Amino acid sequence: MIEHQIPGRGSIQLQHLVCDINGTLALEGQLLPGLAAAVPRLKDRPTIHLLTADSYGSAEEIGRCLGLPVQRISDAATPDAKVAYVDSLGAEGVVAISQSANDAGLLAMAPIGIAVLSQEGLSRAALQAADLLVPDIMSALELLERPLRMVASLRR
Secondary structure (H helix, E strand, O other), rough: EEEEEOOOEEEEOEEEEEEEOOOOOOOOEEEEHHHHHHHHHHHHOOOOEEEEEOOOOOHHHHHHHHHOEEEEOOOHHHHHHHHHHHHHHHHHHEEEOOOHHHHHHHHHOEEEEEEEEOOEEHHHHHHOOOOOEEOOOHHHHHHHHOOOHHOOOOOO
């Protein structure tokens, strides 16, 4: 769990990291360089949940590389199903990372939503729903490894 006081926002207790795969952790279905080492460093600090519509059919392989299970969500139900998944975890304990328009709801619902600027771009909906914008996924993961950086950005 990641726990901190954020001046003006109160205490955060982040038990779960919900992360999109395509565009966030992968480019064209291929895991981005460095993530196979970076993601496991966070394991169980929050519990990591990988959600995807699996557009490229590579989610299982990515999950194996990261040592994490993958939750597939159908294309038709993606936005609502991802929000429902976050709600089922207890949204108040979730940090979410994505760049996709279909993830705007989960970024808004989580107490900490992190939008990443990826090679696939960043949707306006995700940007507007997020609490933080970072230049890439490695920067987002570093915020979770060093949460005082988040506190500095989010204090009011």
